[in-house]
Amino acid sequence: MNILLTGGAGYIGSHTAVALSEAGHEVVLLDNFCNSQKSVLDRLERILGEVLPCVEGDVRDTVLVTRILQDYKIDAVIHFAGLKAVGESFQKPIDYFDNNVSGTVNLLRAMRVSNIKTLIFSSSATIYGVPQYLPIDERHPTKAINPYGRSKLHIEEILADVAASDPSLCIVSLRYFNPVGAHETGLIGEDPGGTPNNLMPYISQVALGKLLCLNVYGNDYDTPDGTGVRDYIHVMDLADGHLATLNFTERNSGLHTYNLGTGKGNSVLEMVKAFEDASGKTIPINIKARRAGDVAACYARVDKANFDLNWKATRNLQKICTSILNFQKHS
Ligand code: NAD
Numbered sequence: 001m002n003i004l005l006t007g008g009a010g011y012i013g014s015h016t017a018v019a020l021s022e023a024g025h026e027v028v029l030l031d032n033f034c035n036s037q038k039s040v041l042d043r044l045e046r047i048l049g050e051v052l053p054c055v056e057g058d059v060r061d062t063v064l065v066t067r068i069l070q071d072y073k074i075d076a077v078i079h080f081a082g083l084k085a086v087g088e089s090f091q092k093p094i095d096y097f098d099n100n101v102s103g104t105v106n107l108l109r110a111m112r113v114s115n116i117k118t119l120i121f122s123s124s125a126t127i128y129g130v131p132q133y134l135p136i137d138e139r140h141p142t143k144a145i146n147p148y149g150r151s152k153l154h155i156e157e158i159l160a161d162v163a164a165s166d167p168s169l170c171i172v173s174l175r176y177f178n179p180v181g182a183h184e185t186g187l188i189g190e191d192p193g194g195t196p197n198n199l200m201p202y203i204s205q206v207a208l209g210k211l212l213c214l215n216v217y218g219n220d221y222d223t224p225d226g227t228g229v230r231d232y233i234h235v236m237d238l239a240d241g242h243l244a245t246l247n248f249t250e251r252n253s254g255l256h257t258y259n260l261g262t263g264k265g266n267s268v269l270e271m272v273k274a275f276e277d278a279s280g281k282t283i284p285i286n287i288k289a290r291r292a293g294d295v296a297a298c299y300a301r302v303d304k305a306n307f308d309l310n311w312k313a314t315r316n317l318q319k320i321c322t323s324i325l326n327f328q329k330h331s
Pocket residue numbers: 006007008009010011012013030031032033034035036057058059060079080081082083084099103122123124125176177178179
């Protein structure tokens with residue numbers, strides 16, 4: 001199939017481009033590079049041995065998106081493009097709603113004009129808000145607690161209305177838990193730039209000596225060791241999840257929602273230990289107060305994706321940590 005990846009030069013998009021391309025799909029990237037580097041394209045070429053077509057532009061540009069859909073005879077779109085930093089979304093809510101919500105509406109309009117029926121959307125576990133029970137299944141109530149999360153929730157609601165308006169559409173929202181890790185070659189990975197907000201990029205910079213120690217935000221949660229528990233999923237498992245979803249869309253129509261996670265929670269201290277084991281380095285830690293907006297534990301029930309998509313995360317914490325170390329060597 002001919003697949004358009006909006007935001008395809010980004011962290012998850014670039015890894016998915018590899019998985020889809022290796023599976024024989026023709027992949028086209030659209031990215032405005034507001035949060036990615038053009039060097040990713042060379043690195044994708046080194047991994048795949050071929051150049052992936054990439055259009056530099058904005059998903060909010062209707063004329064451009066319509067032209068790409070038609071010129072490349074696109075069969076399905078995977079929509080990664082968007083802004084994703086929770087803290088920043090409080091400072092710049094208009095940018096978040098414009099980029100994420102307007103960008104999606106624009107894409108939907110271009111798809112309608114071009115008669116394209118299949119859309120896979122990057123949603124987030126953040127839309128569940130504070131977990132009312134664990135593991136979180138897809139029927140868990142949604143209550144986003146930050147502007148970023150609300151933008152994702154609004155989009156899911158828009159997608160439901162659009163899917164209801166045309167039974168020939170197939171729209172799938174994938175709610176990612178905590179994507180981490182890098183491609184096994186170490187050529188692509190997560191490169192947040194500046195001081196990272198998220199745990200694994202932070203730990204890896206401590207291991208490199210760029211940061212002195214990891215601040216552990218709270219050790220008094222109601223979890224086995226008191227630190228926060230999350231569902232860390234290897235980005236290549238996530239990429240394979242998109243490939244499985246694409247296969248699913250060939251046989252199905254309507255609106256579908258899936259959690260993509262491992263189904264297992266790990267604490268901050270367990271992640272530190274895994275990184276120490278993989279790197280042979282000690283990660284100094286400093287226990288700090290809880291971070292505002294954090295929950296004690298958040299991990300997925302993944303039976304629905306396992307069953308419907310015939311997909312399962314297979315890579316363990318050791319693979320996650322060694323892939324990050326390998327990526328550091330190439331950065
Ligand atoms: P990323 O920032 O690495 O990738 C997003 C890409 O989209 C970037 O290359 C950026 O330049 C591009 N982009 C942004 N706005 C654009 C626009 N208007 N037009 C064209 N390109 C644009 O982020 P990621 O981690 O790869 O996340 C991909 C998607 O998955 C996002 O929608 C994000 O909200 C969602 N998501 C990510 C996580 C995570 O932890 N990484 C978790 C849940 C959901």
